[in-house]
Amino acid sequence: MKSQLVKKAFIVSLSFIILVISAGSSLTNRVSASPSIQADTKQTLKVMYQNKSFFDVNQFKQQFPNVEIKEVGWDGKSDLKDFISKQSPDVIMLNTLDYKQLSKQNQLADLGQFIKRDHYDTASIYPGLLDALKVNGKLGGLTPIFETQSIFYNADLFKKYNVPLPKDGMTWEEILKLAAKFPTGGTKNTRIWGLQYPLDKYTYLINDIADAEGLARYNPNTLKATINTASWKKVYGTAITAIKSNAIEGSNVGGKSYSEDPFIMGRAAMKIDSSSIEYLRRVTADKKAIANYKPFTVKIAAGPADPKDRTTTRSLILFSIMAIPANSANQDLAWDFIKFYNGVDYAKFMSEQPLLYSLTRMDYSKEYNGINLGAFYKLKPNLETSRYLQPQGSPFNQIVYSNVLNREVKQVISNKKTLDKALVTIQTEVQKSLDDAVKKQKK
Structure with missing residues (x-):
């Protein structure tokens, strides 16, 4: 994604x-x-x-x-x-x-x-x-x-399982805790999930949580990695707890058919998507030809918000x-x-x-196919940080970072490594990547 x-x-x-x-x-x-x-x-x-x-x-x-x-x-x-x-x-x-x-x-x-x-x-x-x-x-x-990102949710599932509805300005931590309130029983293809979010790469969730708080992976002035810190440890801990809760359906449904999307098929209570308008078009598209599709009440909440200022978004x-x-x-x-x-x-x-x-x-952007678009405009934008954009000549290697992150998080989830040790490894390997890139630039 x-x-x-x-x-x-x-x-x-x-x-x-x-x-x-x-x-x-x-x-x-x-x-x-x-x-x-x-x-x-x-x-x-x-x-x-x-x-x-x-x-x-x-x-x-x-x-x-x-x-x-x-x-x-x-x-x-x-x-x-x-x-x-x-x-x-x-x-x-x-x-x-x-x-x-x-x-x-x-x-x-x-x-x-x-x-x-x-x-x-x-x-x-x-x-x-x-x-x-x-x-x-x-x-x-x-x-x-x-x-921008938004919180899409199935109001019918929240009512059925007596779970409080999402609110505007919720943080990632609150969203993940809310997802964990839904039952986890049943088979993968029949059960209800609290949240649909791709977990084929753990980088996605960890980066999203960190971005919402404006956390940087390295200091561009000192060229030092900044991952082994208390703030980053909390982000990793939040993500790992959510993954272990078994409340997240982790398929990467981007570009797949409607029938392969658990939220669209009414089996996931929430969906966080970075392309809100694009996903809204999928949610509201005509699905009469899809077997076993049952319409449900779709609503949208503004978020995830910056936990330091719930009136703002960095997404x-x-x-x-x-x-x-x-x-x-x-x-x-x-x-x-x-x-x-x-x-x-x-x-x-x-x-x-x-x-x-x-x-x-x-x-002229107030509603689409009967769904109110007000959630897209409720949080004030914060443009101070952007993970998707790197300055020209930036030594930060996203591929190295993503690979080591996914490897180490898998170790923590399987209880083969502590989070503290995993963060030390991530910090060390990312720093080596930065140092190697700087040396190469100087040649």
């Missing part, structure tokens, strides 16, 4: 392009052209992206026919600041890590000045997102879409933050571009297409 998240942006963006092209000119006349774009004046806008994510030139040109879009692809490997300096794009599309770095270096224009000047309505944007995107008090970018993924380089000579036109893709009218247009991701504009 987690290993496919990097691929998701490409897959989703490709699907997005196909959808928008197939939609033809259905957006025509919905979005008013900006006064800064003169009807008879030909202008050029240079747009930089790593993957052509979440925008389509044809849709923009339908509204602004006199604007030529010049696309600039960044390979994601060359130095970003140097690339921007040489290419001089007017709009740049960034992931969270690159956005934060450029913002801290004052490389981005403050969109707050344009928002204030144009009285641009931001009231319907996901609460807390604008604040989360601000760096040193300045807003350098906007994004029309996001992805948010922003695929493409639209920003303007501070030295762009074409900032007004660049702002028109960003306004177009982050506006209310464009959100309405996208809400009429099959859902691919959550919209940051909430005006």
